[in-house]
Amino acid sequence: MVEKPKWDMTSDIHKYPKPSVTVDIVIFTVQNDELRVLLVKRKADLKKGEWALPGGFIRLDESLEESAKRILEQKTGVKDVYLEQLYTFGDPFRDSRGRVITVAYFALIDSEKMKIKPTEEVADAQWFSVYNYPPLAFDHKKVLDYSLTRLRSKLEYTTVGFQLLPQKFTLTELQKLYEVILAKTLDKRNFRKKIASLNLVEQTKETKMEGVHRPARLYKFKSKKFLLESDVV
Amino acid sequence: MVEKPKWDMTSDIHKYPKPSVTVDIVIFTVQNDELRVLLVKRKADLKKGEWALPGGFIRLDESLEESAKRILEQKTGVKDVYLEQLYTFGDPFRDSRGRVITVAYFALIDSEKMKIKPTEEVADAQWFSVYNYPPLAFDHKKVLDYSLTRLRSKLEYTTVGFQLLPQKFTLTELQKLYEVILAKTLDKRNFRKKIASLNLVEQTKETKMEGVHRPARLYKFKSKKFLLESDVV
DNA sequence: TACCATAGTGTAAAAAAAACAAGAAGAAGT
DNA sequence: ACTTCTTCTTGTTTTTTTTACACTATGGTA
The missing domain is CATH 3.90.79.10 (Nucleoside Triphosphate Pyrophosphohydrolase)
Known part of the structure; x- marks a missing residue:
């Protein structure tokens, strides 16, 4: 000691x-x-x-x-x-x-x-x-x-939001998260385009059934470290 | 007391x-x-x-x-x-x-x-x-x-920089200020377009002679209060 | 197999950002 | 008075980013 x-x-x-x-x-x-x-x-x-x-x-x-x-x-x-x-x-x-x-x-x-x-x-x-x-x-x-x-x-300018989701999540869940926090609705196609362009998430092979309709693809973050990179200041 | x-x-x-x-x-x-x-x-x-x-x-x-x-x-x-x-x-x-x-x-x-x-x-x-x-x-x-x-x-996203200039200043001085702090050069025309679009400064009737060449117009901030508005967070 | 509800996807228009060059103004020297 | 020097001032085109917008796909259930 x-x-x-x-x-x-x-x-x-x-x-x-x-x-x-x-x-x-x-x-x-x-x-x-x-x-x-x-x-x-x-x-x-x-x-x-x-x-x-x-x-x-x-x-x-x-x-x-x-x-x-x-x-x-x-x-x-x-x-x-x-x-x-x-x-x-x-x-x-x-x-x-x-x-x-x-x-x-x-x-x-x-x-x-x-x-x-x-x-x-x-x-x-x-x-x-x-x-x-x-x-x-x-x-x-x-x-x-x-x-x-x-x-x-x-x-709006970092990826802190990702911290509020479990490891695997659907894009709709991610969008909903943003909508809830920002208290405004977002366009689904534009949101997905944005997320895709950030290159931070990747598909898994799993899907998630949430109700009586088409199941959603589950995604995960590419790297945990990466998440904090843009969080300076 | x-x-x-x-x-x-x-x-x-x-x-x-x-x-x-x-x-x-x-x-x-x-x-x-x-x-x-x-x-x-x-x-x-x-x-x-x-x-x-x-x-x-x-x-x-x-x-x-x-x-x-x-x-x-x-x-x-x-x-x-x-x-x-x-x-x-x-x-x-x-x-x-x-x-x-x-x-x-x-x-x-x-x-x-x-x-x-x-x-x-x-x-x-x-x-x-x-x-x-x-x-x-x-x-x-x-x-x-x-x-x-x-x-x-x-x-980059507020007007704090204006705090570093005296009341009256030329646009070249303002640009130089940004260049010095950000340690990179900026395009003069684009910079001026940006400043103009922010609608924060106005011309005075004075000019400033800095050397043996055309004198520069002096500008001033429209409002001191306005400067801090975007400084939340 | 028809229906239901959400998942998933592309294109066109508008706005913002970036690239880029030439004439204007005042002072000094001739 | 005109030439020169140096910085001031200004606009257009291209590229990139953002916004607006609607139909097809899929799996489960009735």
Whole structure:
């Protein structure tokens, strides 16, 4: 066992007042043709019973992203999801208990993973439509609004959207996903032409029957790595 | 004088360990057809004499943006510049003195304002080409790299670039600005067509003589407010 | 085998982006 | 006053990208 490196606690920097720092995560999924966000009912002293974004205090020996992953796993039981830093909110009085700065992340979870059974920790977590959710504690509405804008924007010029689908999916499902998030309808032929031109997906030999009609071809992403390439900035 | 509101210091949240939080600013300007960044020589105990991004510890009663503005003014003597939150860096050991999380901002200063005489505070600040600057302390190279990517990206789909020019400017100056930041040449006629179609600038009646040749028409932005409209996300 | 519902596909028009060159204007030198 | 020098200014054609739009294919069920 390696002894963890420590800091120079005698340094002058420790004379500056320190704020609390939390990580809050906006976790999106698409379920039943609806864009949903995960909210938790607060147990902590302040604002008990109110709904809020899942979050928690960072630990000093983990990076911000590690904090986010830890909290994400605690609250949802899932790992290995798309996670991206969103923005840092730090109004002095956004929390009456103290100066609390929160680094907001957004996460995308595909509908398969999302079905994972809730642990005890997760008991009071619930999915809400982004168009219809209860009042939120702190400035979490602002955080949610902002992340929704960002998600829509990134959907247009990156491939983040793919993170919300299971490994194999039909083109209609993919299109529906875009339509649900962007809240507008898209032309089927143009959409397929676009996807084809991006050269990111390939046919499988499987099909999927969804009702009493012609079954749809299943597709898969060509490469997982490739997905993040265009996500810089 | 109004008594400042305070926090509930008895709350449980104060039992969680707190990191130090700083704000670092990547201040860009364009000078002599070069994209430059402002760096300061460190006076503090650690890494004394090394170059770093201007920055400082936040105060608990000011917002992050207020902190950034304060530090910006201390270091450059200028106010009212374009300022945008970039990213928050928080690797546990990015600073050996303690856990220090830094919220990075980037600022754009036009070449006129930039000429402001340095105060004592600013004595050891210096502009460097983004292609040729000294080794930086901490993870500031990473911060600078990231902000450069972001600046280039935003230049393509927003009007941030206009922040780097004085009130009145020629179209050639505007084009040169884009060329310098994007590090590529642009077609003069297409560039002007584009600018015209954006409908953001208007002719003035003045011209500017730059050498022994035909003088160029000066333009100005139609509205300052308008500039930020497309800067969401 | 007829019906139902969605899957799957191509072409033409419009808009946006890229490629490309010549005359205009002012200053300086003759 | 006119020639020269250097940058300013402007338009058309081609290519690429985006949008609009409608019919046939397929498998299951009645």
